Amino acid sequence: MNLRDRLRGLLVRLYARRVEGHLDHDQVPKHIGVIMDGNRRWAKAAGSTTAQGHQAGADKIEEFLGWCSETDVEVVTLWLLSTDNFDRPQAELVPLLGIIEDTVRSLAADGRWRVHHVGATDILPSGLQTVLKEADEATAHVDGIVVNVAIGYGGRQEIADAVRSMLLDAAEKGDSLEAVAEAVDIDLIGKHLYTSAQPDPDLVIRTSGEQRLSGFMLWQTAHSEYYFCDVFWPAFRKVDFLRALRDYAARGRRFGG
Numbered sequence: 001m002n003l004r005d006r007l008r009g010l011l012v013r014l015y016a017r018r019v020e021g022h023l024d025h026d027q028v029p030k031h032i033g034v035i036m037d038g039n040r041r042w043a044k045a046a047g048s049t050t051a052q053g054h055q056a057g058a059d060k061i062e063e064f065l066g067w068c069s070e071t072d073v074e075v076v077t078l079w080l081l082s083t084d085n086f087d088r089p090q091a092e093l094v095p096l097l098g099i100i101e102d103t104v105r106s107l108a109a110d111g112r113w114r115v116h117h118v119g120a121t122d123i124l125p126s127g128l129q130t131v132l133k134e135a136d137e138a139t140a141h142v143d144g145i146v147v148n149v150a151i152g153y154g155g156r157q158e159i160a161d162a163v164r165s166m167l168l169d170a171a172e173k174g175d176s177l178e179a180v181a182e183a184v185d186i187d188l189i190g191k192h193l194y195t196s197a198q199p200d201p202d203l204v205i206r207t208s209g210e211q212r213l214s215g216f217m218l219w220q221t222a223h224s225e226y227y228f229c230d231v232f233w234p235a236f237r238k239v240d241f242l243r244a245l246r247d248y249a250a251r252g253r254r255f256g257g
Helices: 003-021 039-046 050-069 090-110 126-138 155-173 177-183 186-190 238-250
Strands: 031-035 075-082 113-118 145-153 203-206 225-228
Touching: 039 050, 050 075, 050 090, 050 145, 050 238, 075 090, 090 113, 090 126, 090 145, 113 126, 126 145, 145 155, 155 177, 155 186, 203 238, 225 238
Parallel strands: 031 075, 031 203, 075 145, 113 145, 203 225
Antiparallel strands: none
16 A cells, blocks of 8 residues: 555544544434445456455445444344346356355354344245344344345335235234225334334435435335435445434434425
8 A cells, every 4th residue: 555545544534533523423323224336336447356346345244334333323224135136147146145145144143233134035045045044043132233134125025025914914814805904004014014113214325326226115215314425335434434424413304394
């Protein structure tokens, strides 16, 4: 690393401390959703392979959760794999699934996080299904940040699954279709979402400069604040995280207003 890079790094750290020192910790979001975008573009810019880009993105997760643990954040939802991602070429998808398996194992072994899968389990490879189940069971007792790993996740799919679960539950109870229709409300559907009993995201961060949700937590983000960052996910820094928190704290939230 040359002198210019060292000086730049020092200035970034000093700036991060300044931002952190001015944060209002009473305004920290309880639930942060993260659309971790830009792994492939980061890899291309760095002259690396796509798999190396995905691995760099996976390596960033532990660092990011460490930053969250320094605040009052209680839930983090990480979008690792969408339902649409299954349309990618096998040459990219197979290594990515392996990286995701290793990431889930690592999160569970860390001991600080309570790992919970959100997504359609039945579309995942059996090996990954097993890893997710074991991670959930192994961390169920952990009194730390709940880390939702959104794998095989799509917002529309989640709502469809919630409605299906609601209808099946009613059928098991012997309720008529008319009774189900009468009982349906926002709270009832919410109880059947992947994130049932969790608070909705207060803040959603998307990296890479794209300014859209792409179907991320469509139901839960009705009143969320959004922060779009131009940095690719593998290059996301603590100062970028602190800027997101500062931006969130400065907003006046008007739920539906």
